[in-house]
Amino acid sequence: MEPDRLIEITDPGDVRIAEFTSIRERDLTGRHGQFVAEGTVVLSMLARAHAGAGPVKAEKLLLLKNRVAGLSNLMAQFSSDVPIYVAEASVLDAIAGFHLHRGVLAIGSRAAPPDLINLIGSLPERSLVLVGCGISNHDNIGSLFRNAAGFTADAVLLDETCCDPLYRKALRVSVGSVLSVPYARQGGAEEVLGALAETGFEIWALSPSGTVEIGAIAPGRRVALVMGTEGEGLPPDILDRFHSARIPQAPGLDSLNVGTASGIALYSIARAMGRLG
C-alpha cells in the first residue's frame, strides 16, 4: 500500500467526492447505474466484482481518516485505478449529511442489468432462480439477494414494480450479494414467469394458501421460486396458473417476513435439488 495513494479531502464541497454528498436523500432518486456501497464486507465484494469481467466497477472510495490504518487489506484489494479519498470525521459527516460512525464508503457503477430474455437464456441446464414480484421494501430486496447467494440461486429476476436492488440499504442488507448474483429487473410478473415457463422452468409461487407444503416438493432440473409482497401476496391469477407452495406455521398469525420466507423456501428447494453440501 503506497501511502501517496491516499488523497486527503478537507473541503466537504470538493468536486472529487461530489457523489457522496447527502447520500441519504439522494439514495431514493435512482442514479443511472451508480450506487453507494458501505462497510468493509460490501466494499470487499465490490473489489472482487471490479477485478472481474462483469458489469460492476468501483469508481472511488471515501474513508474515515482514522480508520485507514486498519483497512490496508481492504484497500489493497482495489487496483490502483480506483482513487481512495480520506477525510476527518467532521468533513466526512458534512459530506454525507449525517453521522457516519463506520466511515467506509465507495461509489460503484453497474452497466444496465442484462436483458431478461438474455439472462434466462444464459442459465445452466440445472437452475434455481428466485423471482420477486412487487417487492418495494429495500430491506426485503436485500434479504432476497442475501438468501439467493447463500442458497446457490443462479439468478434473481425482479419484475418492474420491485425497487432497485442497488439502493444503499438494499445493497447493505444483501451484504453485497447484489454485486455478485446475476439479476434482471424488467417486465411485468406475467412476462417474467411466461419467459421462464417457456424455457422449461417449474414455477412455484410461495403463498400462505399454497397447495403443496414446501418440504414436500420434488423439484425438477429447473425451478423458479416466486415471492410476492407481505401484505397482498401474489395475485390470484399467478397462484392459479402455476404451482403454489406454502410454509406451514401456527394458525391465526400474519405470514412470515418475506426475507425469512424466501430463506426457508430456498433452503428447502436447494436441499431437495441436491445443491447444498
Next chain:
Amino acid sequence: MEPDRLIEITDPGDVRIAEFTSIRERDLTGRHGQFVAEGTVVLSMLARAHAGAGPVKAEKLLLLKNRVAGLSNLMAQFSSDVPIYVAEASVLDAIAGFHLHRGVLAIGSRAAPPDLINLIGSLPERSLVLVGCGISNHDNIGSLFRNAAGFTADAVLLDETCCDPLYRKALRVSVGSVLSVPYARQGGAEEVLGALAETGFEIWALSPSGTVEIGAIAPGRRVALVMGTEGEGLPPDILDRFHSARIPQAPGLDSLNVGTASGIALYSIARAMGRLG
C-alpha cells in the same frame, strides 16, 4: 363505539399523553415495564393480551384524528378502562418528535418477565424453546419472536446480554409476538442452558460450523434451539458442550441473517417434531 370515549388532545404538552413524548429518543432508555406499541396489527395483539390474564396490559391509546373512522373495529377490542386520546397530525407529530404517518400508538405495560426457572418449570412435557445469546440488535430480537410464534415455540429465553424485546422497534418487527410468546430475559448463557439441560432439554446450538445438518436432526420431546450473534456467533464452550447444528449453504459467504437462520432452523425442527399442520 360510544363517541364520547374519544378524548381530544390539542396541547402537545398535555400530561395525559406524556408517555408518548419524544418516543424515538426515549425508546432506548428502558422503561420499567412500559412500552410503546405502534400500528394496527400490534395494537390488536395488545388488545388481546389486555383482555387475558397475562402480564401485559394496555394503558392508553393515541390515534391520529383522521384515522379514527377507520379504526372502530380496533378500538372496540379495548375495554372501556383504556382511554383513547386523539390528536390532529400537527399535534401528534409535535408530541412524538417526528412525523408519524400512520398515527396509531399505544402505551402498554408488562409485569416483570417471569423468573427463568419458573418459566422453564411451566413448559409442557413436549416443548420447543428458542434461546437467544447476545442478540443486541432490535430487528433481530423482533424476528426471533415473530418466527418463534410462527413455528409454535413454547417460549423464548434470552440471556441477560440480549436487548429488551419491548423496545419499540423490536416489538414492531415481531408483529406483536413479544406480547404473546412467553419469555424470560435473565442470567448468563451458561445459566439458561444449564437450567434447560437439567429439565431434560436437548440443546442444539446453531452455528456455521455445527456438526449436524439442521435437516438431519431427529429431535426428541424437548428441544432448545440456541441462536448467537451474527458477527461472533456462539462462544466455543457452548458449541463444545452441547449439540451443534448448521444450515448448509454456498461456501465462502457470510452467514445468514440471524432472523432468517432462526426461521429456517425453527421450521426444520418444528416440522421434524410433528408440530406443523
